Amino acid sequence: MKKVKVIKIDVDKCNGCRACEAICSAFHSVPKYSSTNPERSRIRVLFDPLRDVYVPVLAGEYTEAECNGRDIYTIDGKVYDECSFCRASCPSRDLFKDPDSGLPLKCDMCEEEPPLPEPLCVKWCLSDALTYEEREEEGEEEEEKPDEMEIGLESLVKKHGAKKVMDTVARLAKE
Amino acid sequence: MRYAETGVNLEIDLSRGNIEKEGSDPKLTELHLGGLGTNARILWDRVPPETKPFDPDNLLIFSAGLLAGTPAPGANRTIVSTFSPQTLLMAYSIMGGFWAPELKFAGYDKVIIRGKSPKLVYLWINNDKVEIRDASHLQGKGCLETEELIKQELKEPKAQVATIGLAGENRVYFASIEQGRSSASRGGIGAVMGDKGLKAIAVRGKKDVNVARPAEFMELCNEVLQYIDHRADNPIKGVPPILAGLGSPQEMTLHDEEWHTASFAWGNARHRRKDFWNKKVEKKWKGIQDKAVERLISCYNCPMKCGGIITHPKLERYMMKCYSKLTYTMAAMSDLNFGFKIAGLAQEYGVDGYTTPQVMAFALELYEAGILTDQDLPGFPSGNEERFFYLLEKIVRREGIGDVLANGVYWAARKIGKGAEEYDHNTIKKHEQIPIKLGVLNPIYYIMWSTGEKINITQIEGQIPQAPFATKEEREEFVKDWVQVPNEKFKEFILNWEPRTLPHYPTSEAACELVEWQETMHYIDDATGICAGLSSFPIKPPYHIHNLPRLISLATGMDIDEAKLWQIAKRNRNLIRAINTRRGMRRKDERPPEDHWRKRFPEMEAKLLDEYYKFKGWNNEGIPTKETLDELGLDYVSQDFEQRGVYKEKKVKVAKSDSKKEKSQGKKE
Numbered sequence: 001m002k003k004v005k006v007i008k009i010d011v012d013k014c015n016g017c018r019a020c021e022a023i024c025s026a027f028h029s030v031p032k033y034s035s036t037n038p039e040r041s042r043i044r045v046l047f048d049p050l051r052d053v054y055v056p057v058l059a060g061e062y063t064e065a066e067c068n069g070r071d072i073y074t075i076d077g078k079v080y081d082e083c084s085f086c087r088a089s090c091p092s093r094d095l096f097k098d099p100d101s102g103l104p105l106k107c108d109m110c111e112e113e114p115p116l117p118e119p120l121c122v123k124w125c126l127s128d129a130l131t132y133e134e135r136e137e138e139g140e141e142e143e144e145k146p147d148e149m150e151i152g153l154e155s156l157v158k159k160h161g162a163k164k165v166m167d168t169v170a171r172l173a174k175e
Numbered sequence: 176m177r178y179a180e181t182g183v184n185l186e187i188d189l190s191r192g193n194i195e196k197e198g199s200d201p202k203l204t205e206l207h208l209g210g211l212g213t214n215a216r217i218l219w220d221r222v223p224p225e226t227k228p229f230d231p232d233n234l235l236i237f238s239a240g241l242l243a244g245t246p247a248p249g250a251n252r253t254i255v256s257t258f259s260p261q262t263l264l265m266a267y268s269i270m271g272g273f274w275a276p277e278l279k280f281a282g283y284d285k286v287i288i289r290g291k292s293p294k295l296v297y298l299w300i301n302n303d304k305v306e307i308r309d310a311s312h313l314q315g316k317g318c319l320e321t322e323e324l325i326k327q328e329l330k331e332p333k334a335q336v337a338t339i340g341l342a343g344e345n346r347v348y349f350a351s352i353e354q355g356r357s358s359a360s361r362g363g364i365g366a367v368m369g370d371k372g373l374k375a376i377a378v379r380g381k382k383d384v385n386v387a388r389p390a391e392f393m394e395l396c397n398e399v400l401q402y403i404d405h406r407a408d409n410p411i412k413g414v415p416p417i418l419a420g421l422g423s424p425q426e427m428t429l430h431d432e433e434w435h436t437a438s439f440a441w442g443n444a445r446h447r448r449k450d451f452w453n454k455k456v457e458k459k460w461k462g463i464q465d466k467a468v469e470r471l472i473s474c475y476n477c478p479m480k481c482g483g484i485i486t487h488p489k490l491e492r493y494m495m496k497c498y499s500k501l502t503y504t505m506a507a508m509s510d511l512n513f514g515f516k517i518a519g520l521a522q523e524y525g526v527d528g529y530t531t532p533q534v535m536a537f538a539l540e541l542y543e544a545g546i547l548t549d550q551d552l553p554g555f556p557s558g559n560e561e562r563f564f565y566l567l568e569k570i571v572r573r574e575g576i577g578d579v580l581a582n583g584v585y586w587a588a589r590k591i592g593k594g595a596e597e598y599d600h601n602t603i604k605k606h607e608q609i610p611i612k613l614g615v616l617n618p619i620y621y622i623m624w625s626t627g628e629k630i631n632i633t634q635i636e637g638q639i640p641q642a643p644f645a646t647k648e649e650r651e652e653f654v655k656d657w658v659q660v661p662n663e664k665f666k667e668f669i670l671n672w673e674p675r676t677l678p679h680y681p682t683s684e685a686a687c688e689l690v691e692w693q694e695t696m697h698y699i700d701d702a703t704g705i706c707a708g709l710s711s712f713p714i715k716p717p718y719h720i721h722n723l724p725r726l727i728s729l730a731t732g733m734d735i736d737e738a739k740l741w742q743i744a745k746r747n748r749n750l751i752r753a754i755n756t757r758r759g760m761r762r763k764d765e766r767p768p769e770d771h772w773r774k775r776f777p778e779m780e781a782k783l784l785d786e787y788y789k790f791k792g793w794n795n796e797g798i799p800t801k802e803t804l805d806e807l808g809l810d811y812v813s814q815d816f817e818q819r820g821v822y823k824e825k826k827v828k829v830a831k832s833d834s835k836k837e838k839s840q841g842k843k844e
Contacts, residue, residue, distance in 0.1 A: 017473035
């Protein structure tokens with residue numbers, strides 16, 4: 001069994017106060033709590049009061065390349081900005097990048113020893129737009145993951161066929 | 176390294192188009208903290224009393240509070256200070272929202288503006304890069320509209336924009352500065368911004384705000400949050416719903432409006448409607464409000480939800496907070512639906528939600544009395560609501576009679592003449608006050624209305640229940656967990672306060688202390704930038720005199736205890752009074768209108784003022800004495816006073832015509 005940590009986001013309850021951004025950036029500053037800067041936060045509230053759009057987004061995985069194309073959601077007649085619900089630190093936008101180094105930021109659920117009862121963005125959200133849940137799920141805690149090259153080659157084989165990939169590798173090896 | 180503050184101010188000269196970044200003196204932070212305190216110091220040092228509000232040398236200062244941008248919940252206020260075209264005294268107004276923290280993150284504590292731009296411009300502060308940009312295409316645009324246009328133009332959806340509307344551009348004496356869901360509206364500071372040719376200031380910041388002792392600071396912030404949570408589940412018992420919770424009055428969620436509609440006066444601060452509120456009205460208004468309020472919203476890093484996003488079939492979405500839903504409604508003797516409709520438009524034009532409805536109700540009375548005629552008001556509609564819309568358009572454009580009304584009730588009454596002065600019955604220090612006309616004089620409020628220099632009573636009052644509890648048991652229950660009191664004496668005051676003892680209780684002695692406590696807490700907030708809604712305004716707030724010194728110390732690295740913090744607030748209070756003294760403010764100006772209470776007690780009132788002045792260390796004209804000033808390290812002020820002969824002036828008596836006027840006004844009630 002493995003432990004799954006979930007931050008549940010209720011956009012209807014968000015009031016756009018950005019306390020989550022303040023506390024997140026403070027927690028991750030060094031020394032801890034020594035500075036605040038929402039730009040360093042691993043959660044951002046994308047909001048536009050005049051369209052009644054409030055979306056707290058947690059920083060997810062870094063991606064080197066942007067998607068082929070972007071998405072725009074309309075929900076209940078409200079149009080959300082391009083890629084509003086995506087968590088990636090992506091070249092297509094300036095979200096989730098450290099303002100000084102440009103390095104990607106990623107939510108770590110405020111992991112530390114001893115563990116906190118809940119991530120701090122959840123704790124500081126008195127509106128309960130953010131709530132926290134832990135649950136057990138089938139599966140190993142630490143799955144053995146195929147390495148990156150194997151994943152890459154597998155997808156190339158799927159796309160171009162094994163022969164073409166092997167020929168290319170052989171040719172590259174000679175060069 | 177500087178903690179809590181950035182230590183850098185922006186100096187903008189709009190006449191020359193010059194931009195400088197100036198380091199600020201940390202000594203001034205020790206003396207005045209920041210926000211209003213340091214603003215006052217700059218105004219004292221740099222704007223002589225001869226400078227008129229619309230002179231290029233008048234300064235317009237936008238300041239973040241000292242703690243804005245730190246994780247202290249609710250520390251987000253922007254304090255705007257200048258000299259008011261309406262009161263001719265120091266004006267300052269404060270707004271919540273997101274602007275102040277953004278300014279801190281951009282690396283600045285204040286933006287100090289002087290001079291006048293030959294054409295309309297806006298300021299773009301993007302971290303280290305600051306530029307003055309053309310705003311001719313924004314001329315006449317509404318506030319929210321301007322904000323949107325600027326963000327689009329800069330491709331910066333996260334920029335925070337403080338802006339004026341048409342009213343500010345036209346120097347309406349009660350023009351506001353709007354920032355999304357918030358506004359700095361009192362004293363006509365929007366008019367000064369318009370006079371300087373400055374349409375807006377946009378800010379974007381990506382830098383750190385540091386605190387000196389992080390772990391302990393955060394512990395205290397967490398305690399504050401916990402207490403806010405506790406108070407949400409434990410409203411104060413035995414007070415009207417509006418006073419029971421934290422925050423600015425929760426007008427976007429409250430449906431019970433008995434308190435406002437029954438105790439505040441309608442029309443031109445004229446009519447009490449004690450029977451207005453009933454189940455039928457409540458049901459109707461609830462329907463209107465629930466339909467209008469789409470979402471409750473907060474300011475930066477604050478769990479309170481004082482604001483609302485408002486939808487109205489005739490308007491674009493806008494944001495509202497507090498009592499402005501009722502100011503227009505009640506002034507026009509109308510309905511909540513009208514309130515929501517006109518407030519959205521008024522905010523786009525950028526006018527103060529307190530003053531504007533009163534100016535319009537005043538004009539209506541003049542029309543009904545035949546002092547203003549159809550000639551003054553060509554095409555004046557017949558219904559109150561239509562008349563309000565008509566007047567709003569005239570005022571923000573300064574068209575026809577609107578040009579006169581745009582200077583506010585006091586100046587308009589004197590310009591119109593023909594007895595119009597008699598209808599100016601709700602201004603103090605030339606400024607429209609909240610329309611509360613009650614029965615019996617309350618000594619606490621008498622002192623506050625008289626001596627407040629923040630013009631708005633809500634910016635001085637707080638902490639205590641506004642009326643006595645009915646029973647001894649209730650009083651004992653109330654004081655049990657009252658940790659916010661400076662000392663046990665204040666509990667005694669509540670315990671001994673029995674119904675129907677006004678105006679003889681509280682005693683003048685107690686009244687002085689109570690006023691001082693209330694006011695001091697506000698002066699602290701105005702320096703730190705913590706919202707009054709979590710601190711000086713509500714009963715039993717999370718921030719108080721016992722935890723604020725520690726909070727400020729941990730954030731800044733300074734060593735401040737309760738006595739020292741009280742002293743700083745006192746210094747700021749006296750400095751502001753000194754600035755106004757230098758501009759001619761005297762005892763004669765410190766008078767609530769004659770009809771403010773039905774029953775008045777002239778001798779007792781004079782004694783109250785005497786005693787309060789004495790208590791504050793002011794002379795009989797309300798001028799801080801040399802001893803008071805020197806003790807606070809304000810010797811440069813007392814020297815200035817001596818040079819100007821301020822202490823040697825003859826007493827100015829209340830002009831006869833004035834007191835006569837107000838007497839007849841009283842009778843009419």
